[in-house]
Amino acid sequence: xxxxxxxxxxxxxxxxxxxxxxxxxxxxxxxxxxxxxxxxxxxxxxxxxxxxxxxxxxxxxxxxxxxxxxxxxxxxxxxxxxxxxxxxxxxxxxxxxxxxxxxxxxxxxxxxxxxxxxxxxxxxxxxxxxxxxxxxxxxxxxxxxxxxxxxxxxxxxxxxxxxxxxxxxxxxxxxxxxxxxxxxxxxxxxxxxxxxxxxxxxxxxxxxxxxxxxxxxxxxxxxxxxxxxxxxxxxxxxxxxxxxxxxxxxxxxxxxxxxxxxxxxxxxxxxxxxxxxxxxxxxxxxxxxxxxxxxxxxxxxxxxxxxxxxxxxxxxxxxxxxxxxxxxxxxxxxxxxxxxxxxxxxxxxxxxxxxxxxxxxxxxxxxxxxxxxxxxxxxxxxxxxxxxxxxxxxxxxxxxxxxxxxxxxxxxxxxxxxxxxxxxxxxxxxxxxxxxxxxxxxxxxxxxxxxxxxxxxxxxxxxxxxxxxxxxxxxxxxxxxxxxxxxxxxxxxxxxxxxxxxxxxxxxxxxxxxxxxxxxxxxxxxxxxxxxxxxxxxxxxxxxxxxxxxxxxxxxxxxxxxxxxxxxxxxxxxxxxxxxxxxxxxxxxxxxxxxxxxxxxxxxxxxxxxxxxxxxxxxxxxxxxxxxxxxxxxxxxxxxxxxxxxxxxxxxxxxxxxxxxxxxxxxxxxxxxx
Numbered sequence: 001x002x003x004x005x006x007x008x009x010x011x012x013x014x015x016x017x018x019x020x021x022x023x024x025x026x027x028x029x030x031x032x033x034x035x036x037x038x039x040x041x042x043x044x045x046x047x048x049x050x051x052x053x054x055x056x057x058x059x060x061x062x063x064x065x066x067x068x069x070x071x072x073x074x075x076x077x078x079x080x081x082x083x084x085x086x087x088x089x090x091x092x093x094x095x096x097x098x099x100x101x102x103x104x105x106x107x108x109x110x111x112x113x114x115x116x117x118x119x120x121x122x123x124x125x126x127x128x129x130x131x132x133x134x135x136x137x138x139x140x141x142x143x144x145x146x147x148x149x150x151x152x153x154x155x156x157x158x159x160x161x162x163x164x165x166x167x168x169x170x171x172x173x174x175x176x177x178x179x180x181x182x183x184x185x186x187x188x189x190x191x192x193x194x195x196x197x198x199x200x201x202x203x204x205x206x207x208x209x210x211x212x213x214x215x216x217x218x219x220x221x222x223x224x225x226x227x228x229x230x231x232x233x234x235x236x237x238x239x240x241x242x243x244x245x246x247x248x249x250x251x252x253x254x255x256x257x258x259x260x261x262x263x264x265x266x267x268x269x270x271x272x273x274x275x276x277x278x279x280x281x282x283x284x285x286x287x288x289x290x291x292x293x294x295x296x297x298x299x300x301x302x303x304x305x306x307x308x309x310x311x312x313x314x315x316x317x318x319x320x321x322x323x324x325x326x327x328x329x330x331x332x333x334x335x336x337x338x339x340x341x342x343x344x345x346x347x348x349x350x351x352x353x354x355x356x357x358x359x360x361x362x363x364x365x366x367x368x369x370x371x372x373x374x375x376x377x378x379x380x381x382x383x384x385x386x387x388x389x390x391x392x393x394x395x396x397x398x399x400x401x402x403x404x405x406x407x408x409x410x411x412x413x414x415x416x417x418x419x420x421x422x423x424x425x426x427x428x429x430x431x432x433x434x435x436x437x438x439x440x441x442x443x444x445x446x447x448x449x450x451x452x453x454x455x456x457x458x459x460x461x462x463x464x465x466x467x468x469x470x471x472x473x474x475x476x477x478x479x480x481x482x483x484x485x486x487x488x489x490x491x492x493x494x495x496x497x498x499x500x501x502x503x504x505x506x507x508x509x510x511x512x513x514x515x516x517x518x519x520x521x522x523x524x525x526x527x528x529x530x531x532x533x534x535x536x537x538x539x540x541x542x543x544x545x546x547x548x549x550x551x552x553x554x555x556x557x558x559x560x561x562x563x564x565x566x567x568x569x570x571x572x573x574x575x576x577x578x579x580x581x582x583x584x585x586x587x588x589x590x591x592x593x594x595x596x597x598x599x600x601x602x603x604x605x606x607x608x609x610x611x612x613x614x615x616x617x618x619x620x621x622x623x624x625x626x627x628x629x630x631x632x633x634x635x636x637x638x639x640x641x642x643x644x645x646x647x648x649x650x651x652x653x654x655x656x657x658x659x660x661x662x663x664x665x666x667x668x669x670x671x672x673x674x
Contacts, residue, residue, distance in 0.1 A: 026052030148234035163218035173312040205245035212239035282329035390461025414476035459484035488520035518549035
């Protein structure tokens with residue numbers, strides 16, 4: 001880091017607002033008042049650092065100097081190496097920490113698509129409209145919701161059934177029989193004689209909290225589908241009444257309580273960051289040593305339950321940290337615990353084996369309630385490796401030789417891309433097939449959506465890692481761009497189809513995925529790769545895709561008014577992109593009608609999409625050689641996918657999706673066009 005720590009500059013928020021920054025640590029007064037991170041920017045490297053992170057480093061440096069001085073005074077010589085510290089401050093990855101902190105990841109939340117676009121002169125006409133819309137962005141309406149009581153027995157049974165068929169198979173961290181036993185106690189029902197877990201006679205505060213949270217999560221889809229009149233937030237408020245009587249930081253019960261809160265927070269604002277919940281969960285997992293193989297023999301069902309809880313915490317951490325571009329809570333190399341086995345709880349309990357991994361599925365039990373959960377853990381492990389490989393922050397090393405050694409060639413990046421694509425393709429073949437899908441997570445089109453979502457993550461990361469400026473003389477670069485466009489388009493199409501069938505609900509996480517896919521399609525269109533008249537059908541499909549994305553985002557805006565600002569910005573981008581495509585298409589058509597075989601306009605130099613595709617498992621069609629750089633596109637020569645200078649929009653959207661967005665809307669004041 002090149003900044004002199006004794007003369008730290010004003011933070012970015014104060015600089016943008018042009019107000020005095022007191023430069024105090026861990027936060028300046030303005031950032032403390034606004035309850036936002038106090039970020040400073042290294043004027044030499046452009047790296048961003050949190051002021052409290054720098055203070056942690058200074059404190060750690062002082063401690064190590066004191067420790068070194070003590071050792072020197074005792075031994076009379078310098079130590080060979082510093083001792084391992086108990087706590088290492090976490091912060092942005094730098095060139096010096098790449099090798100030693102492989103658990104850190106870079107900006108997976110986004111690659112800053114809009115900075116270059118909105119800097120173009122053509123966007124000046126839209127600036128006033130953008131600022132007006134963002135300044136008047138809708139707020140979340142406060143509904144008059146009061147805590148619910150437990151619903152009637154018939155409704156409670158429907159809520160339980162919906163939870164087990166829809167949510168439980170995707171996030172299987174609760175034991176089914178434990179939930180049922182709580183239900184039996186609170187509703188005065190007699191449990192079946194073959195119950196795995198013996199119920200306690202008197203319902204506890206923990207029992208009431210857990211069942212209310214199960215009802216709150218389950219009621220989300222039922223309420224949105226008009227199947228029940230009770231708003232799910234009422235069940236959440238009812239569960240909140242028991243917060244003071246239940247553990248949140250202590251044991252296995254605490255972890256399950258936090259995971260239930262996080263699951264509900266995926267659908268509703270709960271006033272806290274889901275990423276922070278994920279960090280608390282993983283810290284407790286590590287303290288309980290759930291990330292390691294058991295040191296002593298455990299009851300098989302108990303061990304299975306511990307595995308399920310850890311891997312649910314893992315999935316939550318990897319997904320939230322990846323989108324927000326923050327460090328993973330635990331490195332892959334530190335995880336030694338196995339995945340849960342694919343078996344029903346009652347089969348494990350009655351198998352008669354004392355070792356979990358020796359229990360084999362019985363005949364006809366290839367698909368269980370664990371099947372979806374296990375394959376999604378495996379998918380998240382692949383995406384974790386993708387993040388570590390491609391989204392590590394680029395080093396800011398001034399020495400040319402050092403920079404050369406740290407920048408991978410196109411060939412190395414493409415080989416890594418093919419390796420991860422092969423892993424994703426192999427994962428796709430392991431997906432279970434359901435003859436009669438009962439919920440979203442058993443549908444093959446949702447499995448395709450998940451595949452293409454991570455293919456989009458992979459292709460964006462590979463392109464992000466390419467040396468700049470991008471060169472199209474390499475067929476590898478062209479194929480990466482083709483794959484990037486294809487996956488982004490499929491993500492939009494698949495989600496739109498599921499939305500039309502009312503098979504999928506809206507969440508801030510899905511909004512972030514669709515928004516990112518839309519920007520990716522816009523980026524690919526902006527390169528001019530679809531403007532040649534011989535690919536008129538491809539151009540029409542691209543226009544349909546970006547228009548479809550706009551429709552989906554507007555649907556999100558209707559359901560979640562606080563998402564309106566992002567949808568408005570994309571709408572303006574979409575309109576400008578489509579108009580530019582239509583204008584370029586008309587220009588090319590006139591040239592061809594006049595028999596002009598001369599140079600094509602700047603809007604039509606790139607012809608990259610294949611005339612036909614067989615999906616990402618088939619072959620890609622190469623573009624004819626001759627184009628060697630991304631020098632001509634409808635957004636201007638300065639637009640690039642790999643721009644690292646401004647990630648506020650996508651990073652801000654990630655924070656919005658995971659409950660970390662500042663409530664005062666300070667995100668928008670950071671834009672350079674504001």
